[in-house]
Amino acid sequence: MAIQAAAQQATPTRNIAGTELKILQWSHFVPSYDTWFDEFAKAWGDANQVKITVDHINTAQIPATLAGEIAAGEGHDLVEHISSLAQYEKSVVDMTDLVNEATARFGTQLDMAKRNSFNPTTNHFYGFVHGYAPDPADYRKSLWQAVELPDGPRTYQELLDGGTKIYQDQGVQMGIGMSNEIDSRMAAQTIIWAHGGGPHFSKIRTERILHLEQHFKQLSDEIARYFKHPDDRANCPAKLVNHTIEGSQPEPDSD
Numbered sequence: 004m005a006i007q008a009a010a011q012q013a014t015p016t017r018n019i020a021g022t023e024l025k026i027l028q029w030s031h032f033v034p035s036y037d038t039w040f041d042e043f044a045k046a047w048g049d050a051n052q053v054k055i056t057v058d059h060i061n062t063a064q065i066p067a068t069l070a071g072e073i074a075a076g077e078g079h080d081l082v083e084h085i086s087s088l089a090q091y092e093k094s095v096v097d098m099t100d101l102v103n104e105a106t107a108r109f110g111t112q113l114d115m116a117k118r119n120s121f122n123p124t125t126n127h128f129y130g131f132v133h134g135y136a137p138d139p140a141d142y143r144k145s146l147w148q149a150v151e152l153p154d155g156p157r158t159y160q161e162l163l164d165g166g167t168k169i170y171q172d173q174g175v176q177m178g179i180g181m182s183n184e185i186d187s188r189m190a191a192q193t194i195i196w197a198h199g200g201g202p203h204f205s206k207i208r209t210e211r212i213l214h215l216e217q218h219f220k221q222l223s224d225e226i227a228r229y230f231k232h233p234d235d236r237a238n239c240p241a242k243l244v245n246h247t248i249e250g251s252q253p254e255p256d257s258d
Contacts, residue, residue, distance in 0.1 A: 013047055016104060020052035027069075027079035029062035063184060066090075086185050087119045092129035099128045138189055146175060159197070 026044065031037050041057050048055035058079070060068060065084045072078025073094040082088075098120075106112060116132035142155040146169050156162040166177040180187030 015051060023054040023056070024048070024081065025056045025058075025079045026081045026083065027058050027060065027065070028083045029065050029085055030059040086188075087130065087132075089122065089129055092122060092125065092127060095129055097127040097129070098131050099126075101131050102128050105131070105133075138186075140193075143175075146173060149173065 028037070028040070031040075037059055044055045044057050047053070062085055065082065066088060068078075069082050069088065069091060073091065102112060102117075102120075112132075113135070115135055119135075120130040120132045121128050144153070144155070147153060147155050147165060149172065150165045150168045152161060152165045156165050162177070170176050179190050181191075
């Protein structure tokens with residue numbers, strides 16, 4: 004009943020009876036969410052006489068699938084993904100009208116949501132962000148207790164010191180991604196933000212791009228060097244390790 008009621012409350016601004024809507028979504032890491040969404044989508048379709056199709060695929064396949072559909076000129080009408088896909092702005096519909104309607108109904112959009120879906124250069128919303136979730140760093144409590152950091156690392160210096168000792172004594176390496184995928188990109192953004200790069204994400208001037216590129220390249224090179232030589236603290240400069248880690252939290256032990 005709750006699903007049907009929610010679906011009926013999502014009233015369209017015009018009569019769309021007899022139409023079809025095809026949705027592509029990433030497969031949620033909580034499977035029950037996909038079950039709930041499919042039921043909600045069907046209930047919404049029934050309430051508005053719209054034929055709904057929902058397809059779920061692995062999140063890593065979303066960008067390539069979307070690119071293929073754009074090239075073919077056919078496919079899904081809506082694509083929901085866990086991260087912004089700004090690279091496809093020229094090929095998707097400007098959603099300013101949707102944002103305006105949502106604002107009229109529910110109030111001003113969160114600035115974080117807007118900055119992940121709006122291009123101030125073209126003045127287009129290339130997507131609609133309806134929410135966000137924090138993604139804090141997690142740590143295995145028992146591992147850090149053994150190196151006298153029971154509350155986990157609070158600074159990058161503690162991350163380096165504790166992580167190195169854990170690797171030396173327990174043979175467990177830190178799990179910070181450095182691959183071309185979303186979790187690694189979030190980790191890289193967090194490190195850059197902690198080292199003074201935060202303001203540059205929201206306000207970049209043309210004359211500073213080269214400087215930023217050099218700064219970020221040097222930082223990424225030094226992070227890579229640290230990963231290759233986890234025991235070699237001399238190769239890790241102070242600027243990499245003397246900033247506070249925000250949002251870390253313990254992960255319960257399974258044993």
